[in-house]
Amino acid sequence: MKMIDGGVTAAKGYEAAGIAANLRKPGKLDIALVYSQVPAKVAGTFTTNVVKAAPVKRDIALVKGQECARAIVLNSGIANACTGAEGIAANEAMAEAAAEALGVPACEVLTASTGVIGMQLPVEKICAGVKLAAGEKACGPEAGLLAAKAIMTTDTIPKEAAVTFTAGGKTVTLGGMSKGSGMIHPNMATMLGVLTTDLNISKELLQEALSEDVKSSFNMISVDRDTSTNDSLVVFANGLAGNPEITEKDADYEAFVEALHAVTVALAKKMAGDGEGATKLLEVTAVHVASLEKARVLAKAVITSNLVKAAVFGNDANWGRILCAMGYSGESFDPEVVDITIESAAGRTMLVQNGMAADYSEDFATEIFKQEAVTVVVDLKEGEAQATAWGCDLTYDYVKINGDYRS
């Protein structure tokens, strides 16, 4: 397996576009299109929020009810959430406009939106923009990057990742784009991701691989615990790599799972590190835990603690808050055997040994925190499971971005 450049157009047979429809901000790229030249197996995972945006409701039904899809059209600026019947109709119109322009049935076109909750989509602009995108779609990295830019809201960087691997003796490519920081944005729905591959695989295994993967990738990031109304992750697999269709969990399936994880983790880390106002990526790994689920809960509790995040911002090796966060996670453990270590490009030191302060240098610990990526390892010494979660620091800019008067 090898990481390569590119995103949604890296795999064979995919085209993309990113255009400015002037939905909200004049000149901003705000409609993206990802299109497969041939029907592709489709799978997806969507927000668990009870409040679901119109595009999410429609996508869930489509992905559940059919094996293949052809395209997804996404817009930024307006989430089309809490928009009632009018929003549902606007979403349908968006899909139909794309279907007509692409010459495919509407049911093979998924949609996604991210942006302000409660505002209606400007249907005319949407349809005109979708038509424009369909006309401009193309293969190649530039087109993929335009699409990645068109789905950005408060992201400061476009997020792409791609890998190549081997299955059935063929070279297979998997690429993707995403936006968001796992769980935040002012007024906006948070996480959108589109993955494309030329792998030949059954829909059932494609869905199973995706659903399983997110548990240790996108679901392990948090910026502020706010699960949006629009989270959507879809993957298309169009088979153009020419490998024999993967229909069981054999070595080729495992190669795909590994590749998928490499891409989703790469995207997830970019999202966590680009959290609103963030100055650094925080990675927390819980090791030697009794069970995988418990390790995930513990790692996420630390990542999502406002006090830990604020301490990281202040370059403060505040291990008390880390232990405290683990302690209220809902999981039980013996605090008196826990070790905590921190590490970054500046070095590594143990802060806690067996539940009490280790003999460390406060200055050195501060230096370790003053890096763009900091890792915390909490060792529970009770089992063999481990899990990693990603987040970022809590800064003044987060408050500024989210506290600003909206209108």
Next chain:
Amino acid sequence: MKMIDGGVTAAKGYEAAGIAANLRKPGKLDIALVYSQVPAKVAGTFTTNVVKAAPVKRDIALVKGQECARAIVLNSGIANACTGAEGIAANEAMAEAAAEALGVPACEVLTASTGVIGMQLPVEKICAGVKLAAGEKACGPEAGLLAAKAIMTTDTIPKEAAVTFTAGGKTVTLGGMSKGSGMIHPNMATMLGVLTTDLNISKELLQEALSEDVKSSFNMISVDRDTSTNDSLVVFANGLAGNPEITEKDADYEAFVEALHAVTVALAKKMAGDGEGATKLLEVTAVHVASLEKARVLAKAVITSNLVKAAVFGNDANWGRILCAMGYSGESFDPEVVDITIESAAGRTMLVQNGMAADYSEDFATEIFKQEAVTVVVDLKEGEAQATAWGCDLTYDYVKINGDYRS
């Protein structure tokens, strides 16, 4: 029932003290003592954090194992959490020094601490301070206020509340003091509360009333979701009001429950509104909910949402975030029937009707938010239960206070 001035010394037969032992900050009042002239029934509720400070572990055992206690000694500045065997011994020494100075058995003296996690108590200073406090204890409001000040850490105001009510034909008084903001403080354990009453009541009913009450008072406040290692709430009932002992849930018990709730809610609101960096108290009530537990979960989800809190700071009537927070609370509901109303001293307006934007003035909504106390009511139209939660806005000062380099 009537609210009155005062705190832990309002009820008959209680003395208090607050002195400066120079534990960390020279001159700061940092040891408090609350003492009952006669043995008092004792009950308590303590943190559910798996990581428990030394004083919490000892208090839990004592409150469980005996009917009465005589005093509680509390210190601020050092939490005595994650301090191992040395911390346990220091806590014992603190209790024993108080017991000796007061002339009571050590098992009748509870302890509590709030402050930095991981640092050991300076035992000599603690014992000297406890002796001093025992010598200075007195009845009256000034003494009670000194105690309330001595437990403060990053609180900006001391928190006291008291009521009188009638039971068994006698006038009964219940007062209390607390510190903290429900769940935060840099490095420090968060919530301490001491309630004193001259009511004559069985220990079992005293404990039951307290345990039941916190579900709708202290457990319904949050500043940042960080449940500390030291949360402790104890209540003493010394019977000096002279009413017949309450041994069943009769009208006198109900009068006590009502009085207890008035005091705990008053203290809880003071804590929520004094959250670190807070500029306003946020009250969220979920009404017409199918069950009480569900109403509590929903109200708390809104209170604890960083995005809602940041919006409140920005005076932004961001109802999308409120709905979003309800949506990821874990509880299911029909978003399409929800109404959301906001209210403060400046007025009242409906933001959401049946899950979609109501016709409201953005300017007026902003004015409503620009007050020191703002109420949000979410109506689910599905049942008869309701619950209220209290919190505060998320501000730059929260980040500043919690991000500051510690040493």
